[in-house]
Amino acid sequence: MNGAYGVRQTMSPQQAGLGRFDRRTLVGFRWEHDFDPRTTWHTQFTYDQRHVDQPTSTTAFVGPFNSYNVQTDLTNHGRIGKTPLTSFVGASFDYMDYGYQVYNLTPQGGATRGALNSTSYGHQWNIGIRFQEDWQLSPLWHAVIGLGGTQSDIGAVETLYNRSANSTSLQNITANRRFFNLAPEASLVYSPTKDWTLHSRVGTAYATPGYSSLFVTPQGTYGNNTQLKSETSLGFDLGAEWHPSPSINIQATGFYEFYKNELVSQSAGVNTPAGSYTFNAPASEHRGIELGATWQPLRAFLPGARLKLSYTYDNQIYTKYTETLSNTTMARNFSRKGSLIPGVMPHFLDARVLYDQPDGWLQGLGSFAEVTWRSSFYLDNANILKAPSYALLNLEVHYDPPEHLGWAHRLHSYFEVQNVTNQVYAAGATDISDTLLSTGQQAGRGVLANKTGSIYAGSPRAFFGGVRIKF
Numbered sequence: 001m002n003g004a005y006g007v008r009q010t011m012s013p014q015q016a017g018l019g020r021f022d023r024r025t026l027v028g029f030r031w032e033h034d035f036d037p038r039t040t041w042h043t044q045f046t047y048d049q050r051h052v053d054q055p056t057s058t059t060a061f062v063g064p065f066n067s068y069n070v071q072t073d074l075t076n077h078g079r080i081g082k083t084p085l086t087s088f089v090g091a092s093f094d095y096m097d098y099g100y101q102v103y104n105l106t107p108q109g110g111a112t113r114g115a116l117n118s119t120s121y122g123h124q125w126n127i128g129i130r131f132q133e134d135w136q137l138s139p140l141w142h143a144v145i146g147l148g149g150t151q152s153d154i155g156a157v158e159t160l161y162n163r164s165a166n167s168t169s170l171q172n173i174t175a176n177r178r179f180f181n182l183a184p185e186a187s188l189v190y191s192p193t194k195d196w197t198l199h200s201r202v203g204t205a206y207a208t209p210g211y212s213s214l215f216v217t218p219q220g221t222y223g224n225n226t227q228l229k230s231e232t233s234l235g236f237d238l239g240a241e242w243h244p245s246p247s248i249n250i251q252a253t254g255f256y257e258f259y260k261n262e263l264v265s266q267s268a269g270v271n272t273p274a275g276s277y278t279f280n281a282p283a284s285e286h287r288g289i290e291l292g293a294t295w296q297p298l299r300a301f302l303p304g305a306r307l308k309l310s311y312t313y314d315n316q317i318y319t320k321y322t323e324t325l326s327n328t329t330m331a332r333n334f335s336r337k338g339s340l341i342p343g344v345m346p347h348f349l350d351a352r353v354l355y356d357q358p359d360g361w362l363q364g365l366g367s368f369a370e371v372t373w374r375s376s377f378y379l380d381n382a383n384i385l386k387a388p389s390y391a392l393l394n395l396e397v398h399y400d401p402p403e404h405l406g407w408a409h410r411l412h413s414y415f416e417v418q419n420v421t422n423q424v425y426a427a428g429a430t431d432i433s434d435t436l437l438s439t440g441q442q443a444g445r446g447v448l449a450n451k452t453g454s455i456y457a458g459s460p461r462a463f464f465g466g467v468r469i470k471f
Contacts, residue, residue: 003106003114005163008058017111021053043072052100055111057453062113063100069093073130086134095125115163122156122175122211142189152179156211160222175214177226181206187237195244199253201237206230209263213278220277229280233259239290247296257286264321265431276433283320284341288313304356304366312348316341323381325436332440336381342431347375364400369393382434385448387455390425394418415465419458427458 001007028046035041048067054060073090099121103113132146160171185203192198209228217223239253261280291311298305318336325332340346349372356366373391378384398414432451435443 001107003104003112005115005165009107011107015109016055016105016107017109018055018057019111020056023051023053025049038077040075041072042075043070045070055105055113058105059117060103060105060111060113061100062103063098065096065098065100067094067096069095080135083138084136088130088132088134090130092128093125095123097123116161118158118160120156120158120211120215122154124152124154124211126150126152140191142191143187145184145186147182147184149180149182150206152181152208154178154208154211154214156214158215158222171222173215173223175211175224175226177209177214177228179208179230181208181230181232195242197241199237199239199241201235203235203237205233205235207263209278213263213265216277218277218279225277228263228278229261231259231261231263231280233257233286235286247299249294251290251292253290255286255288255290259284259286281318281321284316284318286314286316288315288346302355304358306352306354308350308352308354310348310350314344314346314348316344318381323434325434325442327436327438329438330436330440332436334382334434334442339381339383340378342378342380342383343429345374345377347373349373363402365398366400367395367397369395379429379432379454380434380448381431382442384434384442385432385445387426387429390423390427390458392418392423392425392458393420395420410470412468412470413466416463418462418464419460422461423458424460425458426455428456429454430456 001009026046026048028044030042030044032043033041046067046069048069050065050067051063052065053062069092071090071092073088076087078085078087099119101119102117104115104117106112106114128148128150130146130148132144134142134144136142155176156174158173158175160173162169162171183204183206185201187199187201187203189197189199208230213228214225215222217225235255235257237253237255239251242250244250260283262284263278264281265276265278289312291309293307293309295307296303296305297307318339318341321336321339322333323336325334350370351372352368352370354366354368357363371391371393374389376386376389378386394417396414396416398412400412401408403409430453432448432454435447437443437447
């Protein structure tokens, strides 16, 4: 009621004036230089400023995030004997500084801010380097090996304000952590005929914890949680590309990835101030297939017409993970081994009918109709509650003037209608926590469905148009 402490008042989002009013500005430049016909140098700098203004619950999250990125690389096209070899070396540096404030909201409407709830100020920088060798061993065999490494540094200070009628106390939490990660990879491509290409790859990846996960301890109290490790993975791909005729192209790839120390949030136990914390889940697996196909059904009579189809099956499960659930009197552990990881859509399907006029006075005019389908997916670790599936229809018309029109050739114009049928759908959803009942059992679907703040509604029917200029 007073924006600081004491009695609260229940309001609808519309009455409170909740929303997201963010602004983002991006500017950058790129410079390329050829030392000789075989060696090229690229350098790029980007500035990215995100100003966040998000009164989305009982509080408003406000503040700037400034990011700077510079990357430079050299590419050399040489030979080993009579076989071509492309060598690449690159380095990058990025730096982000931020300073945000979290304010309590008052019941006056218009997302009116009250007293400060907390503040956080900090930075993260990353220095990386990457090497790659791309070697065409023979007309049939092609190999690539690479190695990347990153040194990361995170430093932040979070201040919590505890207010009452008699006093205001502050708690300062400092978090500093450095991470170093390496990611080697290798791939091999075999082309036995002009119609078939087979490819395989083994690669590693990593992810560092975000700054926000460093301020809640495993005991569920506000404090230092800098013992977190980087998330790492080892993945294998195996696939093929087939051209049975000039008008048909089919691609298929299977993947299997083994994750260690995956970053997960869970309950810290009974009556803990912060409720949940981030820790490293010991092991999980991601596996699936990706399919793609392009078909020109009337190549001789209507060469500008094409059908395109893409499908992904993504199955992600925990293989070693025990979750703790708690209520006011007890805490219990539940094994999630074999459970699907929440927030992951297992099925994606996109189908397009396209047409681009290749000649004549309408050359450059094109359009497409697209159907995109996303399957339902689980929202919780116990795999009890799902977000619903949805299908959307999108239409687009574009025009790329041909070269003989001179300067107009540099213009690309388009007009697009998304969600033509104006479907109401859940475009995304954040994970929700399972609940432990007073009986010591996990709550069912009815209890979980009453939790709020998870579903993000998709855009209604929307119209977009624009022009892109190429210099």
